[in-house]
Amino acid sequence: MSHDSDLMAQQMPVRDFYLGRQPILDRQQGLYGYEMLFRNAPVNVAEIDSDVAATATVIAHTAQLGLEKVIGDAHGFLNVDAEVLMSDIFVFLPRERVVLEIVEGMAASKSMLDRIADLSTHGFRFALDDARIDAPDVQLLLPMIDYVKLDVRTMPLASLTTLAPRFQRHHKKLIAEKIETREEFEACLDLGFDYFQGYYFSRPAVISGRKLSPSQLTVLELMSLVTSDADNIEIERAVKRDVTLAFNLLRLVNTPAIGMRHRIDSVSQAVTILGRRQLQRWLQIMLYAEPARRGSSMSPLLLLATTRGRLLELLAQRLRPGQRNVAEIAFTVGIMSLMDALFGTPMTDIVEQIPVIDEVAHALLRRTGFFGDLLHLAECIERMEECDDQVMPALRELAISSEELIELEVAAFEWSDEVVRFAI
Template sequence: MIDTASSDNAAFQLRVRDFYLGRQPILDRDQVLHGYELLFRSAPLGPAAIDTELSATAAVIAHAAQLGIDKVIGDGKGFLNVDAAVLDSDIFVFLPRENLVLEIAASVKATPELAGRIAALASHGFRFALSDVVSETADVQQLLPMTEYVKFSLRDSAPAALAALAPRFKAAGKKLVAEKVETHAEFDACLGLGFDFFQGYYFARPSVIGGRKLSPAQVAVLALMQLVVSDADNIAIERAVKKEVTLALNLLRLVNTPAVGIRHRIDSVSQAVTILGRRQLQRWLQIMLYAEPAMRRQGMPPLLALATTRGRLLELLAQRLRPGQRNVPEIAFTVGIMSLMDALFGMPMEEIVQQIPVSDEVAGALLKRTGFFGELLSLAENIELMDEAEARLAPALHELAMSADELAELEVAAFEWSDTIVRYAI
């Protein structure tokens, strides 16, 4: 029996201060969300930097245990980096083993002790991934039978090496994950090699396609948004909603989510329009723009998850930084949601701000990352990119007079809200 408790857990708790908690989406071949890699970086702001892989992982686990790891990963899988020291420790009591995958770097020495520990943890339901694989070394060959996933970084692996290694690992029954996929061309190339999962922000990079048209449902949502923004009366808005049966049904689903906070059930479009009010109605319509493509396939689309999380995070940041200014959080939410519409529609952001009326302040944030809302948006983007933008996080937080601890708590709250909304949106 494995002892997963430890007297050192209290010491880990004391060191959990000032760190960034990021998550990067992992998608399947249909570009549906499979899970997230949880990323930890210690902040240079606190008195005690966390400088080992063991304490870093302990920090993630302890913080997730306090706030609820289910809020961070939702229904997906969570991928967590571990090394030999972590694997040999007794910090696994906090881990939901059915939803977590432990990532071991391919550079880790495959000693008999390590192999035995992995086998013991696997017998208790833990699953493993081998990451940063660039060649089939003796250590990789030893660890391979005990791992379910094999991860290749496109930045560290030459195309020829990928083409040679992928079929061999695939033939061994492993699930292949391509990391740092930044373009649709890279995604397509890895699809052809048989990769099962993809990690990177290629899905959020706008792919401008000439002559691309919005779906009829998206056109209807945009038309309805125009009615809301132009202060049309409720009867006109209700009539427009009822013309689109799917839109009406999903609006009712959304208005009855716990996140809205209405205690009695809303059963009519007229009630929904009246109770929500114009600001909330505009918010749900913005979400529906992302949700509509998901209705054509099963599973959570990454853009919907990313946009709702980003919008909510900006809203929570604005509430914390500008208390008492009622309109500011709503504007921040709109900036967050709209910031991914270029990827959603496949058109330049300049065209989007012309078609959807926004203030100069919102346009400046979306186009140039200027002003208060531009600073919030830049912060959110840097958190998401983490590896590439870590150095910019501390100055951005300093500029906003916010601690990394406060940011981590708001992030988790945004993850939870997004997961709740997405469950009802698709």
Template sequence: MAELRTGMIFDPIQQVSLVPQVKEFFLARQPILDRNQNLVGYELLFRRVGTRPGNAVEDLRGAASIIAHTSELGMKSVMGNAAGFFNVDYATLMSDIVSFLPCEKVVFEIPQTIKITAELIRRISDMVGAGYKFALDDVIIFSDYIRPLLPLIEFVKVDTSVMTRADLSTLTSQFKEANKLLVAEKVETIEQFRNCAELGFDYFQGYYFAKPVILSGKKLTSSQAAILQLMALVVRDAENAVIEHRIKKEASLFLSLLRLVNTPAMGVAKNINSISEALLVLGRRQLRQWLQIQLYMGPDTDPASASPLLLLATTRGKFLELVARKLKPANKSIADTAFTVGTMSLLDTLFSQPMTTILEQIILGKEVREALLHRTGFYGDLLKLSEYVEKPGEASQLLPPLLLELNLPSESLYALQLEAFEWSNSLLPSYREA
């Protein structure tokens, strides 16, 4: 790796004074997808609870917070196998803190307004030589000012929310001629995704993939219908023999369950060769979670790719479970129910059906139904909390009253989020093997 020349040294010993305390922050992890809807990366954003829209912590201290804590925890815990996109400013780029992250896993985003100096060009050139990648961020115009950076830039991120289709078309043509990969930012609907795809964008950042598109007359696959039936049996606390009989009718589920309980992560000393043994090993709680996750996998899921909807659903489920466990530690069933609410909150998107139609096929308690349909009650508040931290922006202002209502300290958010990210990322390989 090429030696990096730096203008400022980052001393880990001074991290406490340089980096703001994380207790007042939460971490927004915004997904970046390719044209085939596969997850390729996340942009990580630190946000202070209660700040106004756009008041991001983007100075040296904020950027240092993200990089320092991500490197300390390990990229895989936060990002899984996806790449990490990090906002950096001039001072951060010139410091040694950027070398804390592995070059093969990160993309540094440079604001279009950065002061371009000969020193900056040398610094970025050295980092590119060492294997780091760079993106030009929040671009809305192709200007001569950025030309000195272009040979060193691989990605160009465009804020599509403030541009007309004609302007976007002109901009994409200009950067495509310069052989740059284009990332459409703030893509919130399927229509926006399709529009940007037609214009030639390569990647798409936003939560458009989580928005339900209702298709009248769409039928569930046989596998999905079978999983819902099994979930209904588990909710009714049916005997294992009844559940076993239903699983055996679905060959794919039969094999998946046996493979799951025989993975090293289950810690079983002997091979499990029957469904009856598998059900005993799993127990009802893990069986219910396995079924909920299986809904998002489907028979055509590519084991080599990450489904953004699956990752979002499992992260939501775990986050809600952790929050519920912290707020009501004496009642384990509340945490289990919270996990169900989180994972099932995206079924309308998965099935392209109204949530009311889906809930007709499985018996759930009134509190769960009210949470999924109307975001009301205790579980509804937990679900809103997850949705707020997923998309900061204006929603970050809604966090303080909700945290107050839940009696959840704001300093708890960051740690609970990280635990949910790590659980979701580490869990998926086992379920893919299953």
């Protein structure tokens, strides 16, 4: 890292920051990219800095941890203003995967246009946020832009219907952002949008009569065997009855993310070496992975569930060191917290069908207790635009610094991306 970046990293203490990544999906519901959201945590209201102004400092810190780990194989969208664009921050970024998002209202001066043109020659691409096509600055920037983002929260459908085709005529890729419901997704899909940003895919759309796939039913049956006092031999027989299940389980447990020294070659080895709780973890992951197989692109729900599970596990390890049991329960809470979206079933039904201890049920249903606090923190980070004021109190309550949080988040992102590559 250069001397300049060290100076940049020292301008503001890293403990004042935390980060999030908001998924951007393609038309087939596969993961395309993430908008990287950086927040500084002011001590009082007078110290609130603009999010974008904080970005340069945070990127410098995140670059030390490895921004590539946060983005994975996806595209990373970063908000930039004039000050950030003119900084030397770009030497740390994986340029082939970074899209620089120009904030609304940034003046298109000659020096700014020259800088954008220069960065384009180095492989960076650009997005315009909430653009109005008739604005003079937009007209100047448009030739250098690949993506246009339109906010469905602030823009009525009539405006989207008018604007979308005008940008499409200029061959711009359209991103609909802040999509919260399936209906909004469908409407923007019909308008020809290319990408969709928001957490609509994690909302439990309760569909009456939805049936679980045969392999999901098999996994659920196996989970109940694993959590009961069934003999190992009985569990092995159940796995071997489903050849695909056995194959996928062995592939998953051999992911480098586990850090096993020796390859596990048989179901009996998996049951013996991993132990019940670890086996339970991979079965939970397989529940999300099975529906994802229909498309080859990364499943956003699987990514979100494994990231939550791993982040909760790492937080529990940090807060309750040496209590492996607590960390494993935390993982279960994180991964189960999206099963209502996965199955289209209320969470109350899920905790009745899948046997869980009371602490897990309380965390999943009411966000109470230690595990509920961890889950609430993870959800606030994901939705930091709405829960910005809740993250720091949650961290204080748990007695963890945001510097530690960022370190654990990056580790969780990296682990999840690696596991998901093996899972589908």
